[in-house]
Ligand SMILES: Nc1ncnc2c1ncn2[C@@H]1O[C@H](COP(=O)(O)OP(=O)(O)OP(=O)(O)O)[C@@H](O)[C@H]1O
């Protein structure tokens with residue numbers, strides 16, 4: 001468990017992070033969201049002591065981080081820096097293997113791990129292992145940066161906008177992979193993003209920052225249902241975009257042949273209504289009707305596909 | 312690129328000929344020699360003068376590199392930052408001192424021979440290397456140095472594995488400048504009896520023999536151009552690998 005205890009960072013006269021306290025359970029994902037300059041990066045960097053707090057304390061499993069030598073603390077904590085920060089003079093393999101090398105893993109074990117991670121992030125090891133960072137695209141550099149943070153299978157991972165440079169498709173896949181890795185290894189992840197949608201889909205908890213203050217810290221459902229301030233409500237607003245989109249499309253556009261149980265829905269109804277009906281009655285498909293007669297069905301899967309296509 | 316390679320080979324061949332077979336150039340230099348006077352310098356072999364010349368420059372530049380880089384590392388650490396202005400002043404003074412004055416001052420202490428020349432070249436070489444190394448070490452990409460801290464490299468590991476390798480190309484530029492300055496400056500070392508190619512030039516000046524001056528000057532110039540070129544290629548190779 002990570003306990004952040006009234007931590008503050010002051011630059012000049014400005015509090016970049018202002019008396020933030022939170023508790024992160026072991027094995028959970030916490031997404032820190034907020035607008036640019038709200039102090040997300042600063043908060044994250046105080047956890048592995050890249051910044052020393054002006055006041056306050058961070059405890060990991062009860063031990064204060066200030067009682068450990070900073071570089072030894074950091075070897076135990078995976079860190080994916082905003083903007084990748086790869087070593088330009090080292091190959092992809094050496095970049096990813098940097099921490100295992102520091103931890104004195106055997107060469108074979110490091111190589112195996114490097115290939116495993118490259119494959120996980122859809123980069124062919126044979127092709128990419130020996131390239132230099134300058135020979136990669138922005139998205140590939142970013143994935144290598146995340147792979148480097150994961151390499152030693154740390155219990156705690158700090159990730160600063162790890163998926164910022166990825167296109168939506170790869171981004172979604174990378175998010176899924178991360179969630180999968182996290183569940184498999186039970187690692188604790190703190191992830192910074194300014195995308196509320198990403199925060200809500202990935203986080204077990206979402207921490208919303210505004211002007212250095214932690215304005216709400218709660219599970220995603222609660223953030224959506226009961227935003228603590230107007231600012232949070234505004235940030236959540238973005239997440240509703242797919243729903244708004246669905247309300248503009250009628251059921252007739254995605255009718256498919258087949259059967260479905262239960263009460264039908266007129267084909268002129270919107271997909272948002274259809275989605276709502278599915279969720280409400282716990283069905284995966286609904287009969288679609290035209291002037292009272294069943295003409296086919298509409299499935300949850302098709303609705304989802306439609307919502308996702310426009311994201 | 313291709314013409315560059317041809318030109319380079321021609322210059323290397325010319326230099327080798329001038330150093331190893333100076334007699335071949337009698338017809339070319341003859342018009343510049345005084346009537347009936349010697350055309351080619353005979354009191355020492357060009358090869359031994361060249362080797363001694365290069366040796367002095369290499370030694371002085373190596374010492375300057377070690378001292379300047381060590382100084383640059385020191386003043387770019389948080390604890391040494393206070394010394395940066397002072398060390399700048401010192402290295403700058405090394406450069407503003409005319410080399411002839413350094414020679415004159417060093418002779419009483421070190422006697423005639425290579426000593427005073429080594430001191431002058433060393434002082435002269437410090438500044439460009441120091442300035443470039445400091446610039447390189449203070450302008451490293453921030454995300455990279457932060458990542459180096461973030462993954463848990465110790466201070467020494469950061470210096471050796473990340474900062475110095477990344478600062479190498481720019482530092483090399485400083486070393487290159489210092490070597491080329493040294494190659495030219497070493498010639499005046501012969502006024503205080505250092506064995507350099509300057510001996511040929513000075514002999515020419517004293518006896519009014521332009522052929523000697525040409526011979527010595529050409530060899531020094533060719534060494535400077537070719538060594539400069541080789542170091543540029545090395546820098547290009549290093550920066551190319553890091554993607555500029
Ligand atoms: N070293 C520093 N010196 C002075 N001010 C700083 C420093 N680092 C950050 N700040 C300021 O602290 C505030 C918070 O910065 P921080 O990097 O934590 O924001 P962020 O939420 O990560 O923003 P972004 O989404 O743009 O990355 C900003 O106003 C920034 O200008």
Ligand SMILES: [Mg+2]
Pocket residue numbers: 040041042082160
């Ligand atoms: Mg940030």
